[in-house]
Amino acid sequence: MRQIAPSELIINSDGSIFHLHLRPGQLATTIILVGDPGRVRQVSSHFERIEAEAANREFTTVTGTYKGKRMSVVSTGIGTDNIDIVVNEIDALFNIDFGTRTVKEEKTSLTLVRLGTCGSITPDLRIGDLILSRISVGFDGLLNYYHGRNEICELEIEQAFMEHTGWGRLLTAPYFIRCSEMLAKLFADTTVEGMTISAPGFYAPQGRYLRLRPADPELNGKIERFEYQGHRFTNFEMEGSALAGLSRLLGHEATTICTVIAQRVALGMEPDYRPFVDKMIAMSLEKLSQI
Template sequence: MRTIPASELIINDDGSIFHLHLLPEQLADTVILVGDPGRVALVAEFFDTRECEVSNREFKTVTGTYKGKRMTVLSTGIGIGNIDISVTELDALANVDFATRQEKAQKRQLTLVRLGTSGAIQPDIKVGEFVFSRTSVGFDGLLNYYKGRNDVCDLAIEKAFMEHVGWNELLPKPYFIDADKTLFEHFRDVTREGITIAAPGFYAPQGRWVRLEPQDARLNEKIESFDYHGRRITNFEMEGSALAGLAALMGHRAATICTIIAQRIAQNVDTDYKPFVRKMISTALDKLAVLE
């Protein structure tokens, strides 16, 4: 069995994992992921009990219970790179023996649910709606670095999309990855289904033009008009593809749910979106509390 070198899996002197600073026993099987460290407190205030609070850089964690179920809430910061760190280290906490640096024979499956904010790119999606990313589209290229990428991705829709938009070969090859089917069915009654793009940036990668013009100023129009057997691309965010992809490769359940705070077609945004986010959090917690 492979022993993972110290340079590949860095363990701190106190036995915690390098970036998250968590000990294996501090991790619950149900993990809520948020981008903003300040949102961890917003989630944790719903908890009935708290057993630990850990903070390092942008990674803030609280583990406790909600309606009798043990849960962890973790802030990842913004972007795909931080998801690569967070999900890899969460998996290591669950499935690597830190004493031997070897994979555990008995694997532990985590349920990873990201709660975020997003901008809609279809005119019928309203600010305040909750979109469940049934499929995530990675504009980031992260999953292309991992063996098994094609085994978990939908290659047919990927090909159709690239042909539809005339994908620029300068950009990373996009990948389409589905959320966990059990989670999709579980949240179906409280969310709207969508195909969500995870972009590697907030501005040009999402078609925004401040001073620097995007490489393809019409890309968002092409994205909006893409139709795959009646399914449309619905919204932009910045983390969901890597979460879904890494989880699928590792054997975990994962999903992304976003509150819509901007309407890109109507070109409006609601900066007072906290009530929507709070409702999304309470709804998700109630659903996770009864998830098997």
């Protein structure tokens, strides 16, 4: 059996995993992921009981119960590079035996729901609306480093999109990936389904122009006009693609739900978006307590 070397699966001296500082057993199988470490408290303040807490860098975790259901909330920080760390380490905590450093024969499947914020790119989606990423689209390239990427991605849409945009040769190949069917059904009556771009940055990668001009100033227009078998782009955020992709490869159920805080077409913005995020959290806890 393949033994994973200490340099590959890094275990701290207290038995916790390298970045998350969590030990096996400290996470629930239902996990809410948030970008902002400050949002962890916003979620865990709803728990009636807290059993474990950990913090290292941008990764803060609380495990507890909501209406009797064991749940964890973990902050990821910004970007799909952080999602690579968080999803691999969460999976290892369940599916790798830390004693023998071998992959367990019996796998545990997890439920991972990211609750984030986003910018909408369709005029009919307004500040405070909740978009569930039915399809996540990675402009970040992370999934392209993993074996099996082609087996889980929507290759026809990828091809059509690259042709439609004249995708730049210096950009990494975008990947289109569907989220968990089960979670899409669970949240169907409280969210709008969308096709979400996870960008590898907040400014030019999402078409913003402060002092530095985007390489292709027409890219957002082409994105807004793209349509494939009824699928159109709805919003920009920065993590969902890697979450959807890695979770599919590992056998977990995952999706991203985001509150719209910026309207990129109508150019509106709500800097005091906390009450909207509060509502998203309360709704999501309620839904997740039912599965």
